[in-house]
Amino acid sequence: MVDFNVIHIININNMKKSGKMNMISNMTKVESVPAQAADALLYDLGNQPMSSQSTAALISVKETAIAKVPFTNQLTPDTFLRLKQFECWGGMEIQDILEEALTAFFAGKPEADRELPAKAKEKLKKKLPNLR
Numbered sequence: 001m002v003d004f005n006v007i008h009i010i011n012i013n014n015m016k017k018s019g020k021m022n023m024i025s026n027m028t029k030v031e032s033v034p035a036q037a038a039d040a041l042l043y044d045l046g047n048q049p050m051s052s053q054s055t056a057a058l059i060s061v062k063e064t065a066i067a068k069v070p071f072t073n074q075l076t077p078d079t080f081l082r083l084k085q086f087e088c089w090g091g092m093e094i095q096d097i098l099e100e101a102l103t104a105f106f107a108g109k110p111e112a113d114r115e116l117p118a119k120a121k122e123k124l125k126k127k128l129p130n131l132r
Contacts, residue, residue: 068095069128 075083087094106112116124125131 067130 083094083097086092086097090097092100115121121131
């Protein structure tokens with residue numbers, strides 16, 4: 001039986017000896033880097049700062065970011081397979097697929113826009129503290 005902990009320690013020691021450990025530790029360092037234009041990053045054009053228009057667009061995207069609420073659910077195996085296939089070939093993340101599908105589903109359902117009863121709303125506030 002192979003002890004993977006020993007192998008992991010041996011690999012780390014070998015990386016330290018070869019100098020690869022410094023490269024890995026450098027990749028994990030968090031540094032403040034000024035925003036650069038995409039072309040400058042892609043084509044190694046040096047430190048060309050982003051235009052004020054690009055910076056403003058980036059700030060507006062950050063300001064309009066919508067909080068996401070994690071939840072768990074269950075699907076039939078066939079539906080789950082189709083979801084994963086569409087995620088792969090359709091180029092969308094599961095959270096975006098669900099958001100789009102549920103938004104379309106709720107469009108024809110006036111019940112989805114009705115206020116929750118007080119008791120149900122209080123229970124939901126535990127998961128959504130900013131709920132009004």
